[in-house]
Amino acid sequence: MTYVLFTLSVMLVMGFVGFSSKPSPIYGGLALVVSGVVGCMIILNYGGAYLGLVMFLIYLGGMMVVFGYTAAMAIEEYPETWGSGFEVLACFLVGLMMEVGLVLWVLDFDEVVVMVGFNDMGNWVVFEGEGSGLVRSDSIGAGALYDYGRWLVVVAGWTLFVGVYVVIEITRGN
Amino acid sequence: MTPIHMNITLAFTISLLGMLIYRSHLMASLLCLEGMMMSLFIMTAIMASNAHFPLINIMPIIMLVFAACEAAVGLALLISISNTYGLDHINNLNLLQC
Numbered sequence: 001m002t003y004v005l006f007t008l009s010v011m012l013v014m015g016f017v018g019f020s021s022k023p024s025p026i027y028g029g030l031a032l033v034v035s036g037v038v039g040c041m042i043i044l045n046y047g048g049a050y051l052g053l054v055m056f057l058i059y060l061g062g063m064m065v066v067f068g069y070t071a072a073m074a075i076e077e078y079p080e081t082w083g084s085g086f087e088v089l090a091c092f093l094v095g096l097m098m099e100v101g102l103v104l105w106v107l108d109f110d111e112v113v114v115m116v117g118f119n120d121m122g123n124w125v126v127f128e129g130e131g132s133g134l135v136r137s138d139s140i141g142a143g144a145l146y147d148y149g150r151w152l153v154v155v156a157g158w159t160l161f162v163g164v165y166v167v168i169e170i171t172r173g174n
Numbered sequence: 175m176t177p178i179h180m181n182i183t184l185a186f187t188i189s190l191l192g193m194l195i196y197r198s199h200l201m202a203s204l205l206c207l208e209g210m211m212m213s214l215f216i217m218t219a220i221m222a223s224n225a226h227f228p229l230i231n232i233m234p235i236i237m238l239v240f241a242a243c244e245a246a247v248g249l250a251l252l253i254s255i256s257n258t259y260g261l262d263h264i265n266n267l268n269l270l271q272c
Binding site for chain 1 (some may be wrong): 181222
């Protein structure tokens with residue numbers, strides 16, 4: 001149970017290798033959804049319940065649904081999965097073996113120091129610190145977007161609005 | 175930095191490589207771009223919770239907003255390519271024109 005976060009991060013890397021080995025986009029979307037679920041569990045284990053929910057609702061429930069529908073529009077008749085064809089399978093297996101080697105390195109030496117040192121084992125366990133548990137820090141921090149970040153909200157909202165017009169102009173063609 | 179941060183940075187690098195190396199579909203590169211944004215979201219979210227500094231939580235949400243914008247524009251380009259050629263194969267893109 002101590003290593004649950006490390007196991008989840010290893011599964012995140014394996015999911016990322018799954019869609020970076022470039023199968024057909026519909027299978028890439030499936031791997032991205034699985035990686036999103038694992039990433040949400042990582043955020044939840046660090047105590048960020050609000051951000052995990054944001055990830056599920058907006059990222060997986062909004063953006064991945066749009067990607068799924070677009071992939072269904074622009075796809076060929078026989079999509080290429082990980083097992084069909086040598087290239088995708090080779091990339092996937094090489095990525096998995098790389099991750100397994102890295103896990104063995106961490107479990108043997110307890111640190112990975114290449115150029116940046118990933119050796120701060122003191123940050124492994126998140127401690128429940130001061131203050132009442134009634135006010136979740138991540139939702140309060142995101143709520144500060146509408147207080148200290150008023151102008152940022154205006155800029156982001158205007159960007160989204162103009163983005164809709166950009167998309168309409170692109171898909172209108174000529 | 176713990177090995178957890180190493181794995182998330184590695185996930186970003188793998189998605190970056192996947193986006194830059196083309197195979198046949200343009201949509202696969204857009205999915206790798208989304209993977210990069212997701213790994214950055216996870217990294218900033220866990221750094222905010224780990225440092226007990228709630229104001230950093232603004233950054234993942236704003237990054238998600240702009241990632242949604244760029245995904246929409248990327249998908250619009252892909253749809254206009256798919257309307258012209260039928261599929262989004264990259265070897266069709268040799269005219270510098272949608």
